[in-house]
Amino acid sequence: xxxxxxxxxxxxxxxxxxxxxxxxxxxxxxxxxxxxxxxxxxxxxxxxxxxxxxxxxxxxxxxxxxxxxxxxxxxxxxxxxxxxxxxxxxxxxxxxxxxxxxxxxxxxxxxxxxxxxxxxxxxxxxxxxxxxxxxxxxxxxxxxxxxxxxxxxxxxxxxxxxxxxxxxxxxxxxxxxxxxxxxxxxxxxxxxxxxxxxxxxxxxxxxxxxxxxxxxxxxxxxxxxxxxxxxxxxxxxxxxxxxxxxxxxxxxxxxxxxxxxxxxxxxxxxxxxxxxxxxxxxxxxxxxxxxxxxxxxxxxxxxxxxxxxxxxxxxxxxxxxxxxxxxxxxxxxxxxxxxxxxxxxxxxxxxxxxxxxxxxxxxxxxxxxxxxxxx
Amino acid sequence: xxxxxxxxxxxxxxxxxxxxxxxxxxxxxxxxxxxxxxxxxxxxxxxxxxxxxxxxxxxxxxxxxxxxxxxxxxxxxxxxxxxxxxxxxxxxxxxxxxxxxxxxxxxxxxxxxxxxxxxxxxxxxxxxxxxxxxxxxxxxxxxxxxxxxxxxxxxxxxxxxxxxxxxxxxxxxxxxxxxxxxxxxxxxxxxxxxxxxxxxxxxxxxxxxxxxxxxxxxxxxxxxxxxxxxxxxxxxxxxxxxxxxxxxxxxxxxxxxxxxxxxxxxxxxxxxxxxxxxxxxxxxxxxxxxxxxxxxxxxxxxxxxxxxxxxxxxxxxxxxxxxxxxxxxxxxxxxxxxxxxxxxxxxxxxxxxxxxxxxxxxxxxxxxxxxxxxx
Numbered sequence: 248x249x250x251x252x253x254x255x256x257x258x259x260x261x262x263x264x265x266x267x268x269x270x271x272x273x274x275x276x277x278x279x280x281x282x283x284x285x286x287x288x289x290x291x292x293x294x295x296x297x298x299x300x301x302x303x304x305x306x307x308x309x310x311x312x313x314x315x316x317x318x319x320x321x322x323x324x325x326x327x328x329x330x331x332x333x334x335x336x337x338x339x340x341x342x343x344x345x346x347x348x349x350x351x352x353x354x355x356x357x358x359x360x361x362x363x364x365x366x367x368x369x370x371x372x373x374x375x376x377x378x379x380x381x382x383x384x385x386x387x388x389x390x391x392x393x394x395x396x397x398x399x400x401x402x403x404x405x406x407x408x409x410x411x412x413x414x415x416x417x418x419x420x421x422x423x424x425x426x427x428x429x430x431x432x433x434x435x436x437x438x439x440x441x442x443x444x445x446x447x448x449x450x451x452x453x454x455x456x457x458x459x460x461x462x463x464x465x466x467x468x469x470x471x472x473x474x475x476x477x478x479x480x481x482x483x484x485x486x487x488x489x490x491x492x493x494x495x496x497x498x499x500x501x502x503x504x505x506x507x508x509x510x511x512x513x514x515x516x517x518x519x520x521x522x523x524x525x526x527x528x529x530x531x532x533x534x535x536x537x538x539x540x541x542x543x544x545x546x547x548x549x550x551x552x553x554x555x556x557x558x559x560x561x562x563x564x565x566x567x568x569x570x571x572x573x574x575x576x577x578x579x580x581x582x583x584x585x586x587x588x589x590x591x592x593x594x595x596x597x598x599x600x601x602x603x604x605x606x607x608x609x610x611x612x613x614x615x616x617x618x619x620x621x622x
Numbered sequence: 623x624x625x626x627x628x629x630x631x632x633x634x635x636x637x638x639x640x641x642x643x644x645x646x647x648x649x650x651x652x653x654x655x656x657x658x659x660x661x662x663x664x665x666x667x668x669x670x671x672x673x674x675x676x677x678x679x680x681x682x683x684x685x686x687x688x689x690x691x692x693x694x695x696x697x698x699x700x701x702x703x704x705x706x707x708x709x710x711x712x713x714x715x716x717x718x719x720x721x722x723x724x725x726x727x728x729x730x731x732x733x734x735x736x737x738x739x740x741x742x743x744x745x746x747x748x749x750x751x752x753x754x755x756x757x758x759x760x761x762x763x764x765x766x767x768x769x770x771x772x773x774x775x776x777x778x779x780x781x782x783x784x785x786x787x788x789x790x791x792x793x794x795x796x797x798x799x800x801x802x803x804x805x806x807x808x809x810x811x812x813x814x815x816x817x818x819x820x821x822x823x824x825x826x827x828x829x830x831x832x833x834x835x836x837x838x839x840x841x842x843x844x845x846x847x848x849x850x851x852x853x854x855x856x857x858x859x860x861x862x863x864x865x866x867x868x869x870x871x872x873x874x875x876x877x878x879x880x881x882x883x884x885x886x887x888x889x890x891x892x893x894x895x896x897x898x899x900x901x902x903x904x905x906x907x908x909x910x911x912x913x914x915x916x917x918x919x920x921x922x923x924x925x926x927x928x929x930x931x932x933x934x935x936x937x938x939x940x941x942x943x944x945x946x947x948x949x950x951x952x953x954x955x956x957x958x959x960x961x962x963x964x965x966x967x968x969x970x971x972x973x974x975x976x977x978x979x980x981x982x983x984x985x986x987x988x989x990x991x992x993x994x995x996x997x
Contacts, residue, residue: 344780374784402715402716
């Protein structure tokens with residue numbers, strides 16, 4: 248017991264009235280009722296989960312809430328990106344209203360990024376905002392969507408194009424849960440961990456190069472990597488909550504990544520988000536090299552680390568045919584990171600030296616993509 | 623021309639980063655392009671309107687935008703409360719994304735409260751927020767929804783139960799438009815004007831008692847009444863933007879009013895929002911009298927003024943059968959103004975002496991409603 252507590256880490260996200268804590272460590276789902284009730288004086292909660300995660304963790308979570316006097320209802324949705332739709336948003340809102348969740352009651356997202364994004368959006372719009380607790384159950388959601396308050400759904404025009412900024416009131420990142428992830432899913436989340444090093448933490452990237460095996464194995468190194476990632480994201484978000492400037496750095500690898508996800512029709516058998524980000528990170532470094540911003544040795548170092556952990560680094564690793572480069576450009580153009588018709592990209596001058604480039608010519612991007620595809 | 627400008631009023635809503643101006647006066651739609659382009663550096667705009675309003679004002683607005691170099695698309699929706707639905711929200715978001723409205727482009731709501739609430743919600747969630755301009759075309763929307771940033775849609779559980787707080791970037795209240803409103807619609811909006819006097823401005827209520835004929839006739843008295851109402855609402859909203867306390871005062875007459883709207887299934891041939899508010903205001907005063915908070919002479923004075931302008935003050939003026947008192951209580955219970963299971967009502971100790979009562983027993987409300995219905 249004392250061991251468990253000593254391993255636990257707390258990252259505070261200081262956003263004024265919207266400040267909140269992220270607890271990171273083992274066994275948190277079993278203690279969720281206590282952690283929630285001491286911080287949020289709610290009498291009711293609604294848990295939104297997916298069928299995979301819910302099958303394992305819904306009962307223990309319900310038990311814990313009940314033990315601490317919180318009456319809870321639950322809704323389990325199909326797993327997968329297609330659940331982030333207007334239809335399911337409508338469904339979740341309906342269930343929350345049916346359960347008479349009030350402004351001070353809690354909506355709990357128990358799941359990965361899909362459940363977190365959808366549930367956070369619903370919690371932000373039902374009664375124009377009720378309490379929101381995240382229990383992220385994938386590495387990706389623990390290091391990415393648990394910080395920053397971005398919520399949303401997908402439309403036929405692209406991913407996350409509709410949503411709100413809604414900071415959670417509490418995040419419980421139970422690291423035991425990660426032991427049941429598939430290797431592929433864990434790896435995909437790891438791409439976001441690497442990203443934080445490459446944005447502005449060269450020492451963390453070097454630490455990951457040395458310690459990634461321990462991070463994959465679990466234990467203190469994993470908790471350390473998650474806490475460092477959450478802290479890194481929190482630092483960026485606190486400086487720029489509404490994404491007017493610096494926050495765009497978090498999109499390193501994501502402009503290309505999102506286009507590739509669109510190109511594979513969000514089919515997770517071909518590409519999951521983190522794999523798209525991994526390829527996107529590699530492409531962002533190669534593109535920066537092409538623009539004479541970055542030496543080829545840094546490109547090689549980044550690719551070597553991604554490959555070492557088993558992540559893809561080029562488009563030809565994606566199974567099946569990709570659509571035309573025109574399609575990819577279209578997907579990039581519709582990306583939220585468009586401003587005044589110019590393309591915004593995150594480029595880099597070295598390991599951990601990323602920056603926001605506001606006016607990358609579309610023609611350069613097109614030529615680069617053609618080259619990368621060997622067209 | 624100088625006459626027009628001398629009549630125009632400006633109400634500034636000082637909400638820090640979200641501060642904005644409300645311009646009130648004649649001819650503003652014809653000058654919208656200039657007013658928008660000097661304040662918001664947008665290249666594109668999307669106008670959302672309804673078929674009634676659009677038939678008259680869409681062309682002049684499009685012309686004005688074009689003259690000032692703003693490229694605009696438009697979408698016209700069926701008029702009426704049923705348009706405030708998830709289905710139309712989805713539709714509006716789709717049109718905004720299809721038109722590639724970016725974060726610094728403007729979404730313009732041209733219409734009454736339904737269009738304003740729906741469009742403001744869509745503008746708040748597309749790309750997690752784009753610029754939002756309101757051109758309210760009813761008295762109700764000029765004095766109510768143009769201030770405060772509440773947006774939303776209805777669900778089968780009740781009105782406005784899903785939405786966001788989204789302050790507009792600019793409001794253009796063109797008072798010429800009000801000349802084309804039906805008498806019934808103008809009167810309904812006037813109920814909200816009266817409300818501001820009854821919340822905390824007894825002098826304004828007395829001014830209305832003396833000048834209501836001029837307000838209904840148009841001209842300077844009308845502009846004065848609208849500006850005073852906007853200023854009154856702005857004062858309350860600035861003190862409590864997210865409705866944690868004082869802002870609830872704006873719900874004077876609305877808890878009963880919303881229940882009556884639900885009871886008539888939002889059928890505007892039986893009851894429109896402002897009429898529900900008028901009856902709700904009368905009931906709030908009678909209920910306060912029943913609780914020995916308010917003298918019967920003040921109840922009579924409020925009812926006399928509402929009746930003088932032709933507004934309803936009792937439930938038996940609503941055409942058709944009303945459902946059971948149990949139904950009304952259910953509708954009141956689902957209202958957003960519920961906290962911890964207790965009923966919150968806005969009560970009053972006199973003309974312009976309203977206050978928030980947090981723990982009104984449901985049994986008192988039930989007995990009062992039964993009595994009012996003559997059951």
